[in-house]
Amino acid sequence: xxxxxxxxxxxxxxxFHESTVKAGATAFTVYNKMLLPLTYGDLAEEYRRLTxxxxxxxxxxxxxxxxxxxxxxxxxxxxTSRDLSKMKVGQGKYVAMCDHEGRLLNDPVLLxxxxxxxxxxxxxxxxxxxxxxxxxxxxDVTIREPDVSxxxxxxxxxxxxxxxxxxxxxxxxxxxxxDEAELNGIPLVVCRSGWSKQGGFELFLRDGTRGxxxxxxxxAAGEKYDIGPAAPNxxxxxxxxxxxxxxxxxxxxxxxxxxxxxxxxxxxxxxYIGKAxxxxxxxxxPARLLVGLVIDDGTAGTDAWPLEHCVPVLQNEAEVGTMCxxxxxxxxxxxxxxxxxxxxxxxxxxxxxxxxxxxxxTATITALPFx
Amino acid sequence: xxxxxxxxxxxxxxxFHESTVKAGATAFTVYNKMLLPLTYGDLAEEYRRLTxxxxxxxxxxxxxxxxxxxxxxxxxxxxTSRDLSKMKVGQGKYVAMCDHEGRLLNDPVLLxxxxxxxxxxxxxxxxxxxxxxxxxxxxDVTIREPDVSxxxxxxxxxxxxxxxxxxxxxxxxxxxxxDEAELNGIPLVVCRSGWSKQGGFELFLRDGTRGxxxxxxxxAAGEKYDIGPAAPNxxxxxxxxxxxxxxxxxxxxxxxxxxxxxxxxxxxxxxYIGKAxxxxxxxxxPARLLVGLVIDDGTAGTDAWPLEHCVPVLQNEAEVGTMCxxxxxxxxxxxxxxxxxxxxxxxxxxxxxxxxxxxxxTATITALPFx
Numbered sequence: 207x208x209x210x211x212x213x214x215x216x217x218x219x220x221x222f223h224e225s226t227v228k229a230g231a232t233a234f235t236v237y238n239k240m241l242l243p244l245t246y247g248d249l250a251e252e253y254r255r256l257t258x259x260x261x262x263x264x265x266x267x268x269x270x271x272x273x274x275x276x277x278x279x280x281x282x283x284x285x286t287s288r289d290l291s292k293m294k295v296g297q298g299k300y301v302a303m304c305d306h307e308g309r310l311l312n313d314p315v316l317l318x319x320x321x322x323x324x325x326x327x328x329x330x331x332x333x334x335x336x337x338x339x340x341x342x343x344x345x346d347v348t349i350r351e352p353d354v355s356x357x358x359x360x361x362x363x364x365x366x367x368x369x370x371x372x373x374x375x376x377x378x379x380x381x382x383x384x385d386e387a388e389l390n391g392i393p394l395v396v397c398r399s400g401w402s403k404q405g406g407f408e409l410f411l412r413d414g415t416r417g418x419x420x421x422x423x424x425x426a427a428g429e430k431y432d433i434g435p436a437a438p439n440x441x442x443x444x445x446x447x448x449x450x451x452x453x454x455x456x457x458x459x460x461x462x463x464x465x466x467x468x469x470x471x472x473x474x475x476x477x478y479i480g481k482a483x484x485x486x487x488x489x490x491x492p493a494r495l496l497v498g499l500v501i502d503d504g505t506a507g508t509d510a511w512p513l514e515h516c517v518p519v520l521q522n523e524a525e526v527g528t529m530c531x532x533x534x535x536x537x538x539x540x541x542x543x544x545x546x547x548x549x550x551x552x553x554x555x556x557x558x559x560x561x562x563x564x565x566x567x568t569a570t571i572t573a574l575p576f577x
Numbered sequence: 578x579x580x581x582x583x584x585x586x587x588x589x590x591x592x593f594h595e596s597t598v599k600a601g602a603t604a605f606t607v608y609n610k611m612l613l614p615l616t617y618g619d620l621a622e623e624y625r626r627l628t629x630x631x632x633x634x635x636x637x638x639x640x641x642x643x644x645x646x647x648x649x650x651x652x653x654x655x656x657t658s659r660d661l662s663k664m665k666v667g668q669g670k671y672v673a674m675c676d677h678e679g680r681l682l683n684d685p686v687l688l689x690x691x692x693x694x695x696x697x698x699x700x701x702x703x704x705x706x707x708x709x710x711x712x713x714x715x716x717d718v719t720i721r722e723p724d725v726s727x728x729x730x731x732x733x734x735x736x737x738x739x740x741x742x743x744x745x746x747x748x749x750x751x752x753x754x755x756d757e758a759e760l761n762g763i764p765l766v767v768c769r770s771g772w773s774k775q776g777g778f779e780l781f782l783r784d785g786t787r788g789x790x791x792x793x794x795x796x797a798a799g800e801k802y803d804i805g806p807a808a809p810n811x812x813x814x815x816x817x818x819x820x821x822x823x824x825x826x827x828x829x830x831x832x833x834x835x836x837x838x839x840x841x842x843x844x845x846x847x848x849y850i851g852k853a854x855x856x857x858x859x860x861x862x863p864a865r866l867l868v869g870l871v872i873d874d875g876t877a878g879t880d881a882w883p884l885e886h887c888v889p890v891l892q893n894e895a896e897v898g899t900m901c902x903x904x905x906x907x908x909x910x911x912x913x914x915x916x917x918x919x920x921x922x923x924x925x926x927x928x929x930x931x932x933x934x935x936x937x938x939t940a941t942i943t944a945l946p947f948x
Contacts (some may be wrong), residue, residue, distance in 0.1 A: 211582035212615050214883035217607065217899045218699060233581040236588065236607035239700070239823065244583050306712035311705055329587060329610070331702035334682055341677035342713035343848075351828070402579035427938035450592050452610065457722070466752040479712075519786035530586045 207514055208233050217241060219265035219419025221355045229435040229441065235269035237329045244437045249510045252436035253536065256404050260363035261436035264423055265401070265408070266355035266417075271314075271332045272446065273340075274322035275347035277403050281340050282323045286316065287461065288486060289474040295320050298382035298397055302469045303332065303459040308483030310461045311335065313451050313469075316400055317384060317410075320569055324410075326356065328451035337481065352397075353414045360361065360406035363431045368407045371427050372396055376407070384410075389423055394418045399439050403446035403577070412418065440512055441533045444544055446574030447498065453512075454530050454544050455494060462492035494546045496542050499529065499560065499569040500539035506532045507564035519545050520559040526552040529560045533574065578883055588612060591637035592726045592788025600806040608638035608700045615808045620881045623807035624907065627775050631734035631796055632807035634781070636772070637799045639724035641739075642685075642703045644711075645693035646718035651696045652711050656790075656830065657687065660845040666691050669753035669768055673832040673840045674703065679854030681832045682706065684822050686770055688781075689754060695781075697727065698732075699822035709848065709887055710877040724785045725766075730795065731777035734802045738779045742798050743767055747778065761792055763787045772809050773940050774817035774948070815915055818869065818946030824883075825867060825915050826902050831855065833863035834917065836945055865917045869947050870900065870931065872912035877903045878935035890916050891930045893941060897923040900931045904946065913947050914940065 211217075211234065218240040220226075231243035244266055245252060253547065255261050273282050283290050288301045293347065294317050300571070303312045309310070312332050314325040325332060337349045360366060372387050376396060379385070384397030397412035411420055425433060447465065455464045461472065461484070472485045479570045499519075512531060517528035527547035535542050557568050582588075582605065588600050591597075600938050602614035612633055616623060626632050647740040659672045667688050674696070683703050685696040696703060700863045708720045730739060739747045743758050747767060748757070757911035766781035778939060782791055796804060814821065817834065826835045832855070833841065843856045870890075890898035898918035906913050914931065923929070928939050 207584045208581040209584060209612070210579040212604050212882060213578045213822060213885045215579060215885075215887050219886060233583050235585065236584050241580070276767065305705065305708055331705065334676065334702065334706040338706050338709040339713060341592065342710060414762050450587065454587060511583060512587075514584045515590060518587050518761055 207511060211236070211340055213241070220264050221411060221414040222264040222357060222421050224265060225418045225421035225425055226264050226435065227521065231435070238327065239267070240267045242437070243373075244269040245445070246435045249441075251327070252434070253441055255432070255434045256361050256436055256439050256442055258362065258404060258538070259365055260359060260361040260428060260431045260433045262421070262428065263358040263434055265359060265438065268326045268328075268356050270324040270326055270352055270354040271336055272324050272352045272354075273336070273347050273349050277345040277347050278323055281345040281347045282345070283476055283549055284478050284540050285336055285339060287470045287478050287480060289471040289476050291476060293318050296383055296385060296508045298384055298399060300382065300469060302466050304461060304480035304484060307455070308460045308480040308487055310455065310464055310466070311465065311491065313449055313464070314429075317395070319386070319395070324352070324354065324430065327550040353412065355411045355414060355417060355418060356408040357411060357424070358399045358400040358406060359403050359502065360402045360409045360436070364406035367424075367428050367431050367433065368396065371424065389420065392420050396575065400563050401448055402442050403448070403556070403575070441510070441535065444531050444533050444542060445535050445537060445575070445577045449496070450531070452460060455546065458548070459494070460487050460492060462487055463496065465496040491549065492551065494527070494548055496574065497545055497547050498572040498574045499543040499545050499558065501532070502557070502570065502574050503545065503569040504562065504564050504567040505541050506534045507562055514515065518560045519547065520529055520557060521552060523561075524551065526558060532560070532562060538576060578882060583606070584612070586625070591635050592782060592785040593635040593728060593792050595639060596792035597806065600672045602806070606931070609640050609698065609702075611638045611640070611722070611809070613638040616700045617806045623805070624810055624812055626805045627773060627802070627810055627813055628685055628734050628908070629733065631730060631732035631799060631802045631804045631901065632733060633804055634729040634808050635801065636729045636809065637729050639697045641695040641697055641698075641723055641781075642707055642720065643693055643695050643723045644720050644723075645720050645733055646706070648718050649694055651845050652716040652718045653687070654847055655711060655849050655920065656707055656718075658841045658849050658851060658861050660842040660847050662847060664689050665755055667756060669752065669755055669770060670839060673837050675832060675851035675855060677851055679831045679851040680828070680860055680924075681822070681826065681830055681837070682788040684820055686753060686837070688768065695723070695725065701823065724783065724789060726785060727779045728737075728782060728791060728795070729779045731771045731773045731776060731807070732775050735777035738795075738799050738802050738804065738923070739767065742795065757877060760791065763791050772819055773813050774819070774946070777814065811902070812881070812906065815904050815913060816906050816946070821902070822868070826917065826934040830865070830917070830944045831858050831863060833858055834865040834867065836867040862920065864921065865898070865919055867945065868916055868918050869945045870916050870929065871941040872903070872913040872914065873928070873939040873941065873942050875887045875933065875935050875938040876912050877905045878933050880922055888932045890918065892923060892927060895922065897929060903931070905934060909947060918942065
């Protein structure tokens with residue numbers, strides 16, 4: 207479902223906004239107080255291109271929280287529940303940021319540049335939080351939102367296109383690694399990353415005045431690959447089990463409840479916010495788990511849009527969790543869903559039921575990712 | 578201008594959502610990651626009712642950040658750049674929350690209940706920030722977002738309606754003062770407040786399951802006053818010079834640049850975040866000022882919608898500021914605007930020019946509020 211959104215200065219436009227409108231963006235969401243185009247009118251075709259060809263996404267809403275200065279290493283580590291002691295310049299890592307009680311605040315990709323760090327953030331305000339911690343602890347750092355806006359090139363043909371634009375060296379980039387580069391003098395960071403499992407890169411634009419120029423250059427070079435505009439894809443990301451922070455979890459979820467256990471280092475010597483709380487949660491076991499559901503019979507019935515809001519998951523008529531996303535998967539030929547299940551009440555091995563727009567559906571709990 | 582917004586679990590619905598849809602809400606914004614209805618299809622009629630009668634607004638998006646516990650007094654004071662030492666239980670205060678460098682983070686109304694505080698916040702994430710500060714400083718407090726959602730009753734007839742619902746005692750409430758009350762057993766806080774200068778109250782609903790019931794009770798009682806659904810009114814709030822945090826200011830604005838000088842106590846003995854920075858800014862004078870503009874000739878030309886984004890303010894062809902809101906004022910019979918002006922480059926007494934959808938307009942700088 208969509209509603210009319212009033213565009214106003216409080217909700218920022220991206221450096222690629224004009225290009226996305228020209229390319230035919232038909233629906234948006236608001237993410238980090240910025241307009242994020244979600245579709246260009248044909249979600250099925252966008253999915254096909256993402257899984258078979260190459261697509262271009264305006265993901266400027268992944269704002270960067272930049273930390274630099276003498277104490278940058280110490281500050282960034284303190285803000286991150288993952289041991290960064292072996293992190294190299296040019297490397298990115300998917301990390302959990304938690305508060306002092308172990309609640310997940312964000313799940314950014316952290317990039318270590320030669321003189322600064324960028325947290326490429328999901329939909330929550332990390333800038334205020336990071337500045338508060340740094341100031342209260344006396345870290346000698348500068349924390350700001352720089353003029354940096356990611357443009358994602360995603361799909362199996364993305365590597366060929368990016369190699370054509372930047373050179374063969376990009377083929378050697380490992381996942382989440384990056385390098386600084388230019389295109390027609392436009393300053394960029396080229397990173398092998400993106401919110402899909404179809405392969406691809408993110409071009410971190412470092413000059414917001416040149417967004418439409420960058421868009422046009424990529425689209426022109428991508429013509430021979432039949433590139434098309436698209437966006438973070440609701441169906442593909444559920445097939446791939448990618449977390450939508452704030453969409454799949456509740457505000458009090460910890461990373462163990464969000465499928466992020468392997469991004470929390472509880473055995474490390476380094477200190478970080480929430481470490482004691484996270485150690486305790488790990489020892490006791492999380493109260494909820496993010497799982498997949500495979501629907502036995504029935505369809506998502508949502509016209510390819512997200513659910514409007516989460517719905518209960520039932521077992522023997524008792525509520526055992528919450529389902530926040532359900533889609534018909536073209537590649538699996540099944541209807542699948544993401545749910546947070548209460549570990550202490552759910553009976554493993556037994557089916558559950560979810561209320562969908564099509565009525566009550568029976569489902570089997572499964573591990574993530576689906577594909 | 579509006580665009581299509583995809584409704585999804587990441588953007589919350591309010592406890593009054595169903596009622597607002599039934600009442601005919603036609604356009605929304607996203608505010609604190611929640612749907613805020615902005616109009617019911619006739620902005621001129623909503624303005625008339627607000628200034629002459631009584632209106633009901635779903636302002637649940639004013640989320641509460643609740644602070645309780647042994648150190649609540651000390652913690653709340655430390656988070657607020659206003660001397661709270663004389664604040665009484667039952668009193669509310671409009672306050673500035675600033676970071677350690679004096680940047681304005683939010684402009685909430687703070688309510689002091691008998692056992693807790695509520696910051697009724699504008700559009701920025703204060704929960705993470707407040708928790709970080711409290712944890713790092715060792716305050717013994719609990720900070721959470723409670724199940725509290727304000728419903729505003731605004732307009733010159735609001736007092737009669739609220740008195741009818743709750744009793745004559747509400748007429749004695751001073752501005753921003755409040756008391757706890759019930760309506761049909763629905764737990765509430767009744768406060769003389771609201772984001773207009775037309776008089777009115779906010780009912781802080783303390784049970785989110787009873788939002789539509791509360792809405793219906795108020796509307797039924799309000800029938801004889803010809804109550805109608807409305808929303809924070811873009812025209813009225815500009816006439817009244819009310820700040821739209823994030824809309825009128827930039828992320829690095831300090832409160833002196835946002836017309837909030839009298840809410841910053843720099844001479845007090847109490848300590849709070851950003852005090853030294855704010856003292857210095859006050860001593861040096863702010864770099865920008867929020868001012869009014871009266872357009873000499875021409876109209877807002879925006880069909881009563883907000884500007885899509887801010888535009889430059891020029892003087893002798895040089896940029897001297899930014900205009901982020903312009904409207905045609907029914908009560909003044911003039912076109913008026915809000916702008917941030919650079920104090921070191923603008924020449925007082927000389928006209929400025931702004932680019933509007935109707936072309937270049939000449940304007941005179943004036944103090945706020947207009948009315």
